[in-house]
Amino acid sequence: MAGPGNVELTSFRRTFTLLILLVVLPSAGLSGFGIVAIVNERAAVEKRLEGVWAGRLASAQAELLGAFGDATVTSKDPTLTLEYDGTPLTDVGFNIRGDDVESNDPRIATAVKSIAPELAALPSRPLIFSVTSPQGTFLLAAVRDGDRIVGAQLSATAVTQLVARVGEHATPPGEEARFVLLPVKREAPPEGVVARLMSGVTEVKEAALGPPELSSTLLPVPLQDFRLVVQATGEDPVAAASTRNRVVYSVLLGLFYVTLALGVIYTGRTLYREAQLSRLKTDFVSLVSHELRTPLTSIRMFIEMLALGRVKDQQEMQTVLDLLSKETARLSGMIESVLDWSRIESGKKQYRKERMPAQTLVDAAVAAFQAQRINAPANLTVTIPQPLGDVEIDRDALSGALLNLLQNAYKYSKEDDNRIELRALVDGDFVVLEVEDHGVGIPRAEQKRIFDRFYRVDTLLSRATEGSGLGLSIAQRIVQAHDGWISVDSAPGEGSTFRIHLPVAT
Template sequence: MASLFLLIPAVALIVVGVLVLVFSRAVVDVTFGVLILCSCAVLLGGAVWLVVSLKRTSDLSQLQLDFLSKVSHEFKTPLTSIRMFVDTLAERRLTSEAQTARCLTLLRQETERLSALIDRLLDFGRMQAGKMVYHREPESVAAVVEAALRAFEPLREQEQVAVEIDVQPDLPPVLADREAVSGALLNLLHNACKYSGEVKRIRVECRRENGRVALSVLDNGPGVPRRERRRIFEVFYRMDDRLSRRVGGSGLGLAIVRHVAQAHGGRVRVTSRAGGGAAFSILLPVLSG
């Protein structure tokens, strides 16, 4: 029964894809729609496998049970939006191509949100199984930052986030899996966006620190209390405060950041800044020789 229930998101997304292809007319490219549909369905299948595996484990801790509840909620929110957009398209309530295009843009954003959540779930599953493989090559820090910012751009535009970038010139290269490290940096950007103030401002800094390069993301949110800093990178852990409960989240993003940093011989760090805000950093060793 649990497996059947968990398959509902996959079925719902398949229905969404079909309806988009049927009702969007020429506004959206059919091939692109099929690719989104297939990719999301495959990712959802992997997520279902992961969650079912966790539920079958007899010694699930309370944190894991809380995690399953949070993930269910994270799935439900975008799926509710998707259903609303599909109903609008199906009932042909939109009177212009511009309105249809806007609806499809929002629909795409929600499917990307689902995809990002599933990516985190699958990464977490591979990490827990010890099967996460990193392909490390000499990479410029600027290229890693650029890749993360490019992936962050849709959310930055949607949330109207002001982003400031300060990369120290002539930084030495790092031996890194660009996709993994830029993904970890993207997790920090998403985290900063969630916890920033009403007027969202984020600063990305890259500095050399004692044989390491620090990739830091600074926000203008409430900061992280000292008592929380030791545990904030733990799997499933989320701060027990009103803001954390309001913004939601699976509790995996920062744990994945720490895993990526440690797999590259580095570490993570969090500090609170004078005047408010938090600074999360990934510290990676520079490439010697």
């Protein structure tokens, strides 16, 4: 059968797992929605820009085709020479006579030979056309000259300059874009899954490394192997147009995740502390039950002795009465500790503060401690090297807090070294009361938790020390109510030093 601790731990794990699920799933959905929104927004911006540039492309295309149509023939010997607006357009030439094709560039010769039959009906005016062959894509010009056809490849430099010129006419001032003429890729799709994947990766890489395309259009026949493209030359306008919304969303998403992480951490820590607190409460009930049972058993036993007449003489009678008084006081002290803690927790604890010498507080605590140790004197040394001044305190409450430190020092002292030192001194604007013992000490990891409610360094019911374990918690809350604090220095096997810091009355 699972114990209370295991049940609480299981409940904590279930609660925390449910919390993570309820947080992670919506956050994942929100992230997915945000990514889709960003992608859709970019697509919408791209479509809008493409629509804007489509009209400009149509205007540039018309001007480019008009320029090709207005090109003039300046020479047909030995090959064709074309000019537009005084600028030569042609480069490497070729001649076709019958089935023979002559050119200084074998690639041009091969490409022209593949379409030679179609050029048989070429008119006497120059025609600019495109051709694609395994050797590449070419922009050519040709014209009939008697029984032969003369032609030439258009110069890449001249065409680039011409396209740039018509692009400037179509581009509004301030827009960072350029117009280029690019060949249309007509490659057969690669065979095999790996080849297709590699081809796709190459295309994506080229698109990512190259300037972004704002819009493009295929040129009409006979220039169908080329497309007119407008490219961004500065900042990506698509990214610029959608940056604001992306930044806003990213900031909001970042804040959401930071808040979410802090919430999860805080909730997790709270759940963990509550689980620990529940366990400590259970331990506390067991502890108090054990501690109460001992004096109650003793009291019942002594009462039975008196009732049965087993006490014969006056000396035995006095001994039994002293023991009854001791156990009753012990029982009353434990109940009073629990009631004090209840009053402090509920905020019903009332303090009657009065201005008095700090020496009065020390004397009251020492007197109460020595009265408890009549039959077992403690090796207590009190050192007050200088006048302490006045403090504004509830003497009964604070003397109880100091008494608790003295009692703890006595309980946890070593059998062979039960020295206890109480020192009082002034440190700036504070009166410091130090209680030092030479007992077992407190591990560093436990020092921050010894003031927690229901917490004890040693929770074993078989330990030799007595008490409810609320003493330090009560003492700390009392000192804090007087605008002070308690600090501790300790090491295992070297004893402990507790210090109460109280402000000097002004």
